[in-house]
Amino acid sequence: MKHLFTKTIFTSSILFITKVLFAQNDAASFLKAGKEEANKLVNGYLQPISRGLSSGINDAWYSTAKPLGLLGFDIKVGFGGSLVNNDSKTFTLNSIGANTDSKSNFLLTPISGDVNTKQPTIMGDGNSSRFAISTLNPLDNTQRLYIDTINSFSGTGSFASVGTTPFIQVSLGIIKSTEIMVRLMPIQTGDFTSNGFGFGVKHSLSQWIWGVEKLPIDIAAIATYNTNNLELTFGENFLNANSSLPGSLPSSDYKNSQKLTIKTSGYQAGVIVSKKLLFFTPYLGVTYHSATSDVAMKGIFPIKSLRNNNGNIEEYTENITDPISFSSKAAQAYKGTLGFRFKLGPAAFGAEYNHSFANEQFSTFNATFAINIQQLAPIPKL
Secondary structure (H helix, E strand, O other): OHHHHHHHHHHHHHHHHHHHHHHHHHHHHHHHHHHHHHHHHHHHHHHHHHHHHHHHOOOOOOOOOOOOOOOOEEEEEEEEEEEOOHHHOEEOOOOOOOOOOOOOOEEEEEOOOOOOOOEEOOOOOOEOOOEEEEEEEOOEEEEEEEEEEEOOOEOOOOOEEEOOOOEEEEEEEEOOOEEEEEEEOOEEEOOEEEEEEEEEEEEEOHHHOOOHHHOOOEEEEEEEEEEEEEEEEOHHHOOOOOOOOOOOOOHHHHHOOOEEEEEEEEEEEEEEEEOOEOOEEEEEEEEEEEEEEEEEEEOEEEEEEEEEEOOEEEEEEEEEEOOEEEEEEEEEEEEEEEEEEEEEOOEEEEEEEEEEOOOOOOEEEEEEEEEEEOOOOOOOOO
16 A cells, blocks of 8 residues: 555656646747736646645645644655636636737737637646737837747646645654644655645644543644745756847756746644544544745746847847746635545555635645554653
């Protein structure tokens, strides 16, 4: 079982990286539309990833309401996904506010369809329109000239986006039926890295409520905070300039600087109830949580543009630095959790579903595998 679960987590990580790489390559082509319009396009296209990460970052912290006993410990690995709603599978130029300024240097025009034609997000189905990009005539700013084309991009057609990125969590039981937890989210493979940290505390409420300690259930309070930084360098997929155009830099300047970053952070606080039935422990949880994802494309990126060169229109390379930056803040809201843990000896497997009560967030799911020692023998007095 352990080998199977490790293989599953590895596969999940590869699928996650593949989706981000897929999105990165398409997002780079959006820069042809200039910094302002590209920000809107990237935000619309990557919205399921940023929303999925912010929806799932607070998941899978617990699998029972019973805290570990004194010096008991739990070492857990896990991963999760988020269920993409239909509204997050498409966007339109109108819905993302594209082309709102007719005097903007760059404008987008769908070659097929119009500003209300649905385009797929990274998790959507089918192919998008192709977009013609026009820029102001440098000799007559009342006219616009065609400058480039964004080729059709497509979605993965997936029902689920990324949620809880693969993690390692270590928990320790301390005094007064209290458990402290530390989480790490380390991934490094090729051009992709994930570096996260989190901490949390779980405390038994049953011991403080008269009569509850005699009931065959456990009740606990939980509070957690964590943050994660994802980074994907473009590598050989970097956006290069046409070296024949003036203003172009050496290819190495673009290749060595371009990267996509997503920083997600979140917190939650709530109550858990569980009931142990031999090897099986079902649990319920209600937490109030919030999270934010910050997406950025950093580095030097070339854009083909036009300028006035002694009364002649000249194509040249405009180099822009750190062109994409936007935040996706999940609404502060409640979520309900339904899950179970199956424990045989020290090995434990768990799974849960988290239902979001806010339209701005996705519902999520996850799975975990742990080595769990509920309590060690008391330390002998010296």
